[in-house]
Amino acid sequence: MTGVRVGSALTAEQAAIKELVHEFAVEEVRPGAQAADADEEFPEDVWDGLAELDLTGLTVPEEYGGFDADRTTYAIVNEELAYGQLAVATALSVHSLATSCIAEFGSEALKEEYLPEMAEGRPVGMFCLSEPEAGSNPAEMSTTAERDGDEYVLNGQKQWITNGQRGDVAIVFAKTDGDDPSSITQFLVPADTEGFEVGKKEEKLGLRASDTVGITFDDCRIPAENRLTEEGKGLSAAFRILTGGRIGIAAQAVGLAQAAFDEAKEYAGEREQFDQSIDQIQSVRHKFSEMATKIEASRLLVREACRQAEAGEDNTVAASMAKYFASDAAMFVTNEAVQIHGGYGYMSEFDVERMYRDAKITEIYEGTTEIQKKIIARELL
Known part of the structure; x- marks a missing residue:
């Protein structure tokens, strides 16, 4: 690891984490990076290694078995993993977005159900915000979530979803009131829910070891308890x-x-x-x-x-x-x-x-x- 490395001093713990993750990136991530890119396959053995280092619980609170990293530590881990291969760092960051949403907005029941296992690496998280016609302006999204008794029924399509093929649980944003952008709400949707349809893996310029797909919701029913935010707060x-x-x-x-x-x-x-x-x-x-x-x-x-x-x-x-x-x-x-x-x-x-x-x-x-x-x-x- 070279470079002049100027900047604010790290704590002893942060410096140790930086060294640990850098070593993992050099010894475990980088050697297989070219093959993973050429084969367009995510290195699951590397993911298992991240789990052993407790990094798959990076943004999970300690009471649910997570690392509960501060913001600087989160940045350090991302920097050093990207030193090994960007696709690996991206997969972890998206998984961490999902765990962050559950930790911050989920009910106690959802936290207890999902966070301990996600901290251990499985299920893998997804973050479903962008759509084919709504990228930079998510307010234009067309995915809807209609309340039907004790359930919500999701319909629509999301695009460019990282961990889309290997993921197990998705954080999904949808409108609960037709086309009203002020009704966008956040939901937790397990990938094995009926009506949750995963599209083909996209062929990309780079980040080829990361699986990127479109996801379609076709009358996808989830319990009302899986709503993470109040309606309109998503x-x-x-x-x-x-x-x-x-x-x-x-x-x-x-x-x-x-x-x-x-x-x-x-x-x-x-x-x-x-x-x-x-x-x-x-x-x-x-x-x-x-x-x-x-x-x-x-x-x-x-x-x-x-x-x-x-x-x-x-x-x-x-x-x-x-x-x-x-x-x-x-x-x-x-x-x-x-x-x-x-x-x-x-x-x-x-x-x-x-x-x-x-x-x-x-x-x-x-x-x-x-x-x-x-x-x-x-x-x-």
Whole structure:
């Protein structure tokens, strides 16, 4: 693990967790990353390893067997797992979104039923907000949940659902009053519910080891007790959870960028041209200066967003700034890493090729770059 690593000091516990997860990422995640990407299969053995480290309970309260991580620890885990493979970090972050929703909004009965097992890794969680015609503006969603006695009947379609094929329990957002956006409500829906239909796995540019699908609800009946928020409180709940999620994505972008930097640094020290290693060529050295600066600036933005959250401050702007800047930095750094590798960087046998493809999604999921800029401007102006 290289890089200058400037920034706020970690506690002894946070530093130990960082070292532990980094070691796991290097020894258990990275070795199989290329094969998982090529085969488009999620490495379940890695997931089992995360469970053994108690990381699948990252956002589960201790009383339900979870890790109950503070915001900085959550970011550290995301950064270091993305250092190994972004698809693994993404799967865990979405699972953590689901457990966060249950922990914050679920009844005591739902918490007791789901959180202890989810903390142990199964069932795997999903987060179902986006739709084919409602991505950046979830208020336009068309999925409905109609009350029928002691049940709700869900109809509609969700899109781009991470853990969609391997997941067991979904957090679903739907309108309880026709097309009224003020009626959006949050529900817990087990994947084995009749009418819960999983679509084909999407073929993607990057993040290919992560299963991404569409999910259709066809007269999908769930008990009324599975409603997580009051009717009409679902969208505000989603935004609150996603603010924390954006810190995780920003941290993932930092980890991915750091991995690409380290790969390029090692390669540049070994590759010789013009009778010298290419890390002695000034134009290449300048690339490393820019890459390192963007990585460290991104890491500082993430840490500041975490600090504000832990201090009870409104970190909406800080989280959006971190997500916007870090994802942009990940694209820049992975691009430069490929360039430093030259022709080899374009070959799939080198990790930087996968990292370059993976980096793009950090500018899109959990709020595009354009949405982050909109949030920042709205709060500032």
